[in-house]
Amino acid sequence: xxxxxxxxxxxxxxxxxxxxxxxxxxxxxxxxxxxxxxxxxxxxxxxxxxxxxxxxxxxxxxxxxxxxxxxxxxxxxxxxxxxxxxxxxxxxxxxxxxxxxxxxxxxxxxxxxxxxxxxxxxxxxxxxxxxxxxxxxxxxxxxxxxxxxxxxxxxxxxxxxxxxxxxxxxxxxxxxxxxxxxxxxxxxxxxxxxxxxxxxxxxxxxxxxxxxxxxxxxxxxxxxxxxxxxxxxxxxxxxxxxxxxxxxxxxxxxxxxxxxxxxxxxx
Amino acid sequence: xxxxxxxxxxxxxxxxxxxxxxxxxxxxxxxxxxxxxxxxxxxxxxxxxxxxxxxxxxxxxxxxxxxxxxxxxxxxxxxxxxxxxxxxxxxxxxxxxxxxxxxxxxxxxxxxxxxxxxxxxxxxxxxxxxxxxxxxxxxxxxxxxxxxxxxxxxxxxxxxxxxxxxxxxxxxxxxxxxxxxxxxxxxxxxxxxxxxxxxxxxxxxxxxxxxxxxxxxxxxxxxxxxxxxxxxxxxxxxxxxxxxxxxxxxxxxxxxxxxxxxxxxxxxxxxxxxxxxxxxxxxxxxxxxxxxxxxxxxxxxxxxxxxxxxxxxxxxxxxxxxxxxxxxxxxxxxxxxxxxxxxxxxxxxxxxxxxxxxxxxxxxxxxxxxxxxxxxxxxxxxxxxxx
Numbered sequence: 032x033x034x035x036x037x038x039x040x041x042x043x044x045x046x047x048x049x050x051x052x053x054x055x056x057x058x059x060x061x062x063x064x065x066x067x068x069x070x071x072x073x074x075x076x077x078x079x080x081x082x083x084x085x086x087x088x089x090x091x092x093x094x095x096x097x098x099x100x101x102x103x104x105x106x107x108x109x110x111x112x113x114x115x116x117x118x119x120x121x122x123x124x125x126x127x128x129x130x131x132x133x134x135x136x137x138x139x140x141x142x143x144x145x146x147x148x149x150x151x152x153x154x155x156x157x158x159x160x161x162x163x164x165x166x167x168x169x170x171x172x173x174x175x176x177x178x179x180x181x182x183x184x185x186x187x188x189x190x191x192x193x194x195x196x197x198x199x200x201x202x203x204x205x206x207x208x209x210x211x212x213x214x215x216x217x218x219x220x221x222x223x224x225x226x227x228x229x230x231x232x233x234x235x236x237x238x239x240x241x242x243x244x245x246x247x248x249x250x251x252x253x254x255x256x257x258x259x260x261x262x263x264x265x266x267x268x269x270x271x272x273x274x275x276x277x278x279x280x281x282x283x284x285x286x287x288x289x290x291x292x293x294x295x296x297x298x
Numbered sequence: 299x300x301x302x303x304x305x306x307x308x309x310x311x312x313x314x315x316x317x318x319x320x321x322x323x324x325x326x327x328x329x330x331x332x333x334x335x336x337x338x339x340x341x342x343x344x345x346x347x348x349x350x351x352x353x354x355x356x357x358x359x360x361x362x363x364x365x366x367x368x369x370x371x372x373x374x375x376x377x378x379x380x381x382x383x384x385x386x387x388x389x390x391x392x393x394x395x396x397x398x399x400x401x402x403x404x405x406x407x408x409x410x411x412x413x414x415x416x417x418x419x420x421x422x423x424x425x426x427x428x429x430x431x432x433x434x435x436x437x438x439x440x441x442x443x444x445x446x447x448x449x450x451x452x453x454x455x456x457x458x459x460x461x462x463x464x465x466x467x468x469x470x471x472x473x474x475x476x477x478x479x480x481x482x483x484x485x486x487x488x489x490x491x492x493x494x495x496x497x498x499x500x501x502x503x504x505x506x507x508x509x510x511x512x513x514x515x516x517x518x519x520x521x522x523x524x525x526x527x528x529x530x531x532x533x534x535x536x537x538x539x540x541x542x543x544x545x546x547x548x549x550x551x552x553x554x555x556x557x558x559x560x561x562x563x564x565x566x567x568x569x570x571x572x573x574x575x576x577x578x579x580x581x582x583x584x585x586x587x588x589x590x591x592x593x594x595x596x597x598x599x600x601x602x603x604x605x606x607x608x609x610x611x612x613x614x615x616x617x618x619x620x621x622x623x624x625x626x627x628x629x630x631x632x633x634x635x636x637x638x639x640x641x642x643x644x645x646x647x648x649x650x651x652x653x654x655x656x657x658x659x660x661x662x663x664x665x666x667x668x669x670x671x672x673x674x675x676x677x678x679x680x681x682x683x684x685x
Contacts, residue, residue, distance in 0.1 A: 073475065
């Protein structure tokens, strides 16, 4: 495996922890620059998700952040609103550990995502060796393909609507019943709005829906994931995410905002 | 049995015999037959084939060293275990992180397996172990391979009694938290303690302590390097809180990790190590550490009593290393005859690891028994040449 780069070891490490049932905790990054990447690595976060769905980040900035994270050995996924194979390819080549796709409603979306992140024969991703994830081709094509086959990109499907076009089982497993993603992710904020809960304190429908996602994840053999504003037991309980193995807590902006507001209040 | 037939092979007569659990002592004889302690009582000398007068001596269970580096000739810090320990009164010792998963087989084949003294280890979380202190074993964080460490621990329960991570900045850099976290996870999986080397950690000690669990061990509790246990001369409240939770502290002198200027006020405030260790290595066994008995003498000079010291070099390390169940660390009738007889020796100038020195009486091993067999002792290595 002469071309197993830091990207592959990062994927392997994250998968190993998910497999052992250990919760991994990360946060969304929405600000440009590499400081937050370094702070996340230093503080012991397990991963980050560079957010290209809800942020002002452009692809070039995100690619730079992914490269930096890969160098630091910090697993960094990228969140996308839609499957654009060319863009996904560029982000993976820059060093993305995986892709988190928002608003997954149909099996076809997951199939398109899988095709975009995997090389043939599994997928349809176009190959080049002229990028850091392939070690710039130093180890040759076969070794890089072997490394990618052994540790493919992590896939996270955000489920954040009151209902989906296809049953949850069809979003999480392929035609052979094998898991088609690594994580079934309850997008709790969108979910709350989709359930019409934004203005009510009644959490019961949200907890019910997250419970459905958790059940489907368990049946499919994939990890339950989700977003919560914090990683405390109390918060996770409130969001029905106490069983989540993959937790995205807050974001760089939220954490910075909380700190700044505290600072202003302290004075 | 005729009246003159000796009942015991050997009697250590008239010494101050310590109860290693309580530290209390009384004058008594210790009789040995074969590899066992036959009796502990007054008036046994007449029944011994051989009698050693131990009047005025301390008769202890064979000493147990909880922190050393003995992977000689593979690691640059490896000292030879017999010369550095057994011949200086230590009958069981724990190598603290010199060995990693990738070098364990050699340690087993060439050091621990053939040794007569009982050797165990705390496996370095880096597969490389501590081969060469110039190059931190975790500078490449990918060398922390959980499966490899777990596999070695699972396959060698007789040897691996914990894990070790060195948390100095030159080993882990600033991103120490993920490495400590993974080390804690792996030791939890193996249900073994984690020993954490402090001294030149990237952040103050409380940041480390709050991550530790009961049974984990802070090594070098009296280090004079930043960040240690003191602030403004006082032991930190977080240190007491960690101890309260069951986190252990060991003294691990080492070449550069014990300062009299930390140990003295800490001892005055009643903060003693849970385990007294020397951190002997190839870099310090000819000074400033010399050996475990010299570390004991230093702490005695700084205010600890023999009653406080003895359990911390016998029963406490034996318990930490899981060697108590094999009879190490205690002196009881029917138990294995591992015995160390110490004598007060002349005053000597004793250096710490931070450029300070004190003048105090040393302790010297006079008799060492390993499973009833007399082991030769060697003179203190700090004596002037030709003495």
